[in-house]
Amino acid sequence: MDFLFDSNMTTEEIAQNLLGCLLIKVTKEGTCSGWIVETEAYLGELDEAAHSYAMKRTPRIESMYKEAGTIYVYSMHAHQLLNIVVQESTIPHAILIRAIEPHTGIELMTQRRKKEGLLLTNGPGKLTKAMGIDKKDDGTLINKESLYLSQIERKKPKKIDKTARIGIPNKGVWTDALLRYTVSGNPYISVKKGKLDNGFGWECVNNTIMRIEETK
DNA sequence: ACGTCGATCTCCT
DNA sequence: GGAGATCGACGTA
Numbered sequence: 001m002d003f004l005f006d007s008n009m010t011t012e013e014i015a016q017n018l019l020g021c022l023l024i025k026v027t028k029e030g031t032c033s034g035w036i037v038e039t040e041a042y043l044g045e046l047d048e049a050a051h052s053y054a055m056k057r058t059p060r061i062e063s064m065y066k067e068a069g070t071i072y073v074y075s076m077h078a079h080q081l082l083n084i085v086v087q088e089s090t091i092p093h094a095i096l097i098r099a100i101e102p103h104t105g106i107e108l109m110t111q112r113r114k115k116e117g118l119l120l121t122n123g124p125g126k127l128t129k130a131m132g133i134d135k136k137d138d139g140t141l142i143n144k145e146s147l148y149l150s151q152i153e154r155k156k157p158k159k160i161d162k163t164a165r166i167g168i169p170n171k172g173v174w175t176d177a178l179l180r181y182t183v184s185g186n187p188y189i190s191v192k193k194g195k196l197d198n199g200f201g202w203e204c205v206n207n208t209i210m211r212i213e214e215t216k
Numbered sequence: 217a218c219g220t221c222g223a224t225c226t227c228c229t
Numbered sequence: 230g231g232a233g234a235t236c237g238a239c240g241t242a
Contacts, residue, residue, distance in 0.1 A: 058238080058239070059238090060237090060238060060239085074237095074238090075236075075237065075238090076236085076237085076238095077234080077235065077236075077237095078234080078235045078236055078237085079235095
């Protein structure tokens with residue numbers, strides 16, 4: 001967790017550092033986990049695409065004005081989206097977790113999603129449904145309740161791609177800003193371009209049998 | 217009280 | 230690749 005509280009790191013650096021961290025959710029149905037493969041940075045006060053743009057403050061976005069490590073979950077189009085607040089409470093920056101590569105609890109995720117393979121977690125609304133993350137997690141602290149981030153079992157991306165964020169039209173320079181970070185070649189990335197990597201884009205693939213299931 | 221609008225997903229062609 | 234689903238939060242009245 002210290003990486004989130006390192007005040008020397010920018011939000012962009014933290015967003016890249018989260019790639020390869022293991023995200024874990026514990027529920028009474030069981031535990032699910034997966035490696036983060038896609039993140040987006042939202043830079044509060046200056047960023048027109050952020051909910052907290054111009055320090056706007058409403059009950060929905062209160063969590064963005066809490067300490068680093070606070071979970072911010074909000075709903076849109078009947079989906080839940082997971083963010084992690086990463087700076088002190090006066091700086092409303094958050095990182096959207098957009099995709100994970102499943103690790104454990106795959107059977108439970110399959111039940112919840114009623115889908116298989118890449119479709120389990122290759123999108124921000126999909127991964128929250130698969131892992132059982134919802135509004136009850138909003139405002140809670142990471143590693144304190146039922147949602148955890150582990151660096152112990154982490155993987156390291158061979159290469160990180162930087163692209164424009166998804167679904168941000170008409171926001172001037174913020175539409176094109178390279179604030180989306182993906183593990184290059186990982187098949188669970190939500191909007192893919194470029195070719196897939198046989199090792200899922202990780203540096204060391206130890207004993208893990210990789211199989212890319214084509215779906216579309 | 218009501219109209220608008222998404223940091224999306226699914227199904228269909 | 231595109232339309233429709235869908236729903237809560239927010240702004241305006």
